[in-house]
Amino acid sequence: MTHYGICYSKEGPARFISHLDMVRTFERAIRRAGLPVAFSQGFNPHPKFSFGCPLPVGIPGREEYMEIELVSELSPAEIEEKLNLALPGGIAVLRSFRMVDNAPAIMALIDSARYKVQIDFQPEIDFGRIASCISHFLSLPGVSVVRKSKDGKEKYCDIRKGIFRLELESLQENSAVLEMVIKTGSTGNIRPDEVVSAFTGHCGLPVAEYGVYISREALYGPGGSSLESVLQKKEE
Amino acid sequence: MQRTLEKILPHVQKPARYTGGEWNAVVKEWHDIDVKIAFAFPDVYEVGMSHLGLQILYHVVNTRGDALMERVFAPWVDMEKVLRKGGIPLFSLESRRPLGDFDIIAFTLQYEMTFTNLLNMLDLAGLPLRSSRRNRNHPLVIAGGPCAFNPEPLADFADAFIIGEGEEIIGEIIDLYKVSKGKSRLDLLKAMAGIRGVYVPSLYHIQYFSDGSVSSLAVEPGAPEKVVKRVVSDFDGAPFPQKPVVPYMGVVHDRIMLEVLRGCTRGCRFCQAGVIYRPVREKTPETLVRQAEDMVGSTGHDEISLTSLSTADYTRIKPLVTELLNRLEHKGVGISLPSLRVDAFSVDLAKEVQRVRRSSLTFAPEAGTQRMRDVINKGVTEENLLDAVSASFQAGWHAVKLYFMIGLPGERDEDLDGIAHLAVKVLQAGLKCNVSKGRLKVTVSASSYVPKAHTAFQWEPQDSLGELKRKQSYLKEKLKKERKISFNWHDPETSFIEAVLARGDRRLVPVVERAWKLGARFDGWSELFNYDLWHQAFRENGMDPAEYAYRRFSYEDVLPWDHIETGVDKKYLIREHKKAMQGTATPDCRAGRCPGCGLCPALEIKPELPGGDHNFDPLRNLL
Structure with a gap:
């Protein structure tokens, strides 16, 4: 399992996507991109990724953060390229990076x-x-x-x-x-x-x-x- | 306009309804295109984006190099207010252009209670409501979908109605429009009337007797006496959206819709869809598997719904489901069935496909007694239902929903007792299957029956409002004792207006317009439906809605929608009506015996069942 951090922007029409719909939008984009995402265990498995901090609907974000867990290694550049080809207008990955071991959750880090x-x-x-x-x-x-x-x-x-x-x-x-x-x-x-x-x-x-x-x-x-x-x- | 919109959108509810820009949305270079069409859905985005027809026609038109199709939905009331206040015309999602800039505005009429939204959208676009007030500088306004099979209450608003399936005819309309650009609106409409399946209401002059039947029908030269519905010639090869638009926001049906078959010949006598979508045509399993894989790749959806009027009727449903699961399950993609036939086979199927998500299962016995089910030709027995629910409970579901109609022709109180009785039996079946008492739940939904044009019950009156209300409270009282049974019902006033419009005629045109003017919008939404407005609209026009809803036509009458032809013979419907009154069933033509609905010879077509070998008898094998 490798954890990656992703910095992305959410602008244009995408700024009106609610947080719940962002989850859905990324689930679909990850599937379209064919990323080897890890799934949670249990009755209703869902892909493992989480957002740093929800944006209020209507407010664009220039540098937002999320983390994603993959089951196999990919270079950050590859993740960036694959996701960008699969994301709808207004959402773009700016960069991605491997996260340090035992990194805190982005959500908990943001202050x-x-x-x-x-x-x-x-x-x-x-x-x-x-x-x-x-x-x-x-x-x-x-x-x-x-x-x-x-x-x-x-x-x-x-x-x-x-x-x-x-x-x-x-x-x-x-x-x-x-x-x-x-x-x-x-x-x-x-x-x-x-x-x-x-x-x-x-x-x-x-x-x-x-x-x-x-x-x-x-x-x-x-x-x-x-x-x-x-x-x-x-x-x- | 762009800038104003950007300012406004943060201040309306669910702005993602109006932004466009979704995955797979098609934005073409406006000035390079000959014919620009706006697909107008007269309900909110979440409902419209769940409509397969939109995705199909969007794909068909946008595949052409010379045409484009963009989308527009009815703005919710808060957005309407903002648009009106800011003087912003209703705009398309893709290029955010005012509707008035399009060549053609194509509405779909899925439900009578969206009619006022159609008027409202034309008005918000700044267009004259009446066809007669529009000229060649205005967009051509056309409308299709199931309610176009009795379009008379909207006759003066649309320039033309499209009767039947749209995949092929839309291309013919585009071709004609291209060569008619300099022509007057009247010349264009006359030419359109020459296309099979196009109904231009202004070329038909209709008068009525006081009982509501047609006294005279004069058709202008060049227009057909009867407008016959269109049916796509090769369903398996028919265009299907490989790249459907994927909404940002949650919509009603947020999944891939894979249409496995079209049409249903079970012959329920209340059902209009069973008539207008005939004949039954299946796609081949190969086509379906290919389409499913394409769409999973192009959308990223994690669920495929196998849609049709009755998916368990697909001849080789089990092999199809197995193949789809083999190919897609490891990708985390599930399969769902939109509705279940009332039998154990269907539950087995549901068990097999719904490995991931667990929710309640829904069955529609429609009526509470065998007598009543024979009247409506719903070929379901109490035993079928109990088998089905027992299979569901054994498979681990602990909640079932049962759909019924009240106010069916010839209904007696004992039929209502039958609904309560069935619900209790279902509950007992749950207890017998050891469903935990805390979780066991049976939901009974009773909607008020609305007689529809082109069905065997088209001559029948609707139950009076008072009678429907009495029946609702009678049933509610009967079910009150059982705490594990919950009872839902629909507002009978909505069904009353629906009945008026469903069997309405042209004299309703000013009523619909007046109701809209008084503020009627989103009449299908119980929180916005305002019966008093409709009542006032009728009163001001000196008309009585009860005359429409409670009218009983005779077999000899020329009905207000008789010039629209579904291909099903009126003599067959009369026979079906008589059989209903005797409580005699009519089998599905799939079982091999043709009941003589007349469709195949009239439209020179045949059922297509490539899903199975032709000696296979689906009904006998499955039941």
């Missing part, structure tokens, strides 16, 4: 994510206002958002501690691009749209209808470390 957020304003606003909104927002001791639990009850959560960075990257006409790094993963997850609506709502910014586009640019391990530096086996 934060960097997002790019484009916000269209109506009417236009100036640079100074956004900049001061950001510093004001970040100076808040707590940022409370409402979440619905599975039984439909509403619950307040403080997400301030999970916002590691929020910066204005550019402002052109009525459109601002922000960059943010927020807590992500199995140990406390913050949704990017939660942060955006808390920010724009708190500062009373005039967001245009359908005026927010979010993309996930990168995933990080603890302390902002690169996932691949932890997971990738050094090729001899």
Whole structure:
């Protein structure tokens, strides 16, 4: 059995594929590609692969991670080539690598994510206002958002501690691009749209209808470390 | 439009319904193509993508160099709102072009309760609803599928209806369209009426008596008196999608659909499919194995459904299943059967194929007593059913579903008692087979019977709404005592409107339009069906839906759909109706004796049973 890490992008029409459907999409792509994937034991065997961190539906991911277990050795380049020929439009394998022995699950390793957020304003606003909104927002001791639990009850959560960075990257006409790094993963997850609506709502910014586009640019391990530096086996 | 869509899509439910870009979707260079067709499915993506006909026609058209076919589905209500608000015309998934840019919009009519969606899609495309208001600058609007066999309630909306199987006729329409580009819409329609299987309703002038039968039918020169359905000439060699589109999102039938045979001659008297898909034609096992392997490779699906109206009837089903399993099981590909015939053989088959997934098994005895089953010619006995469920319980299934209809012609309360009685017997069979008490479950589903055109019961009225409701609660009461039996039923109001449309005529055109205008959409979806809207639409047009649903025609009447010809002789249907009233059965023609439905001589065809040698008698051997 060999474990491989795969870095891929999910963009275009594929950004609307839900997490559950991503599982199905990869199952089919793996079968079309003819990869010698390992199967779980049991009554209903399923191919062994898992995703690092589900993307919210509609948000593209530039560098997402998954791991896959094969029953025979293949070169990472071969995996990349075979999968790319079998994946539907919008999903592309960027690179693949052998994983170190006893590597932690990618899912458990992921700690934060960097997002790019484009916000269209109506009417236009100036640079100074956004900049001061950001510093004001970040100076808040707590940022409370409402979440619905599975039984439909509403619950307040403080997400301030999970916002590691929020910066204005550019402002052109009525459109601002922000960059943010927020807590992500199995140990406390913050949704990017939660942060955006808390920010724009708190500062009373005039967001245009359908005026927010979010993309996930990168995933990080603890302390902002690169996932691949932890997971990738050094090729001899 | 692209940019606006990108903005909007994240804000609607299940955006993958509208994105396109799926595996095996075909996007052609628009400007290089002579004839551009949009296949329009008047229901949501998940339903439409489960439809084999779409995949077949998509393959047939896109194989041609001079034509393309793209897909469009009915947008769900949230998407409709967004489209209307943003002034965005309904668009195709492949090239995201407005429907108005296409040469032909081809609807499929699988169910009467999608009729308002057809109107809504034309409107969302910015097209005039009525054929008479469209000209050669608009797309040609055609519609096929089972409901095209009584297309009259939609007569003024579509330019032409396609009667019967589409694989060959679609090519003839494309060829004609290519040479008719400069012609007026009327000239094009007149030329189309010359294609066998095309019904151009505007060339037929129909009047009705007050009882609903046809008083006069005037046909314009050049159009046939009777439009005869199309049947593909060589079913085994018929084009089949080697590369079906694989949806991103979960759809209703998320698997490879391998059509093993077409048609069914068991002759259930309520069944319209049994008439319109005649004759029975099987593919050869070699063809099927080849198609299955091709599709596994091209889709990556892990399941193949052997589809047909009655798959266990395939002459060499066992060898076929064995061969498919031998070739595909090691690839992790399973086989499923869409429905089971009510006998132990079918359960054996299910046991053999469904080695991986375990769920409940479904059987359709349709009626509760032998008397009633003889009336509808459902050749199933109580013994067959008990054998079948016992075999299922012994094979390890612990839940079975039983399908029945209520409101069948001549039904009495004792027939309802029979349903309850059968359900209890099935439950007892489960206990006898030592199914654990905690897991044993019998689900009884009762749908309200809807009389359909071209069947032996086409003359019969539907049970009144009040009577259907009474029967439902009667049955519910009967089954209440048994905690392991759960009872499902369908909304009888939906079946009532379905009955009105199924045996409707052209006078319903303004009613359908008004219902749509009032907001009727997705009428087949119980959460969206609004009976009051339909009621109001009838009232405003001074019409009574009950007259349609409860009408009893006489054998002498010219019926509103009599000019559409299935190939099955009306005299045969009358004979079948009479036999039904006497409770006499008619055997399947596969058993060797021709009951004289008239189809083979009328269409100059024969059943094709290459799946087995011709001396093989499937029915006698299997039962």
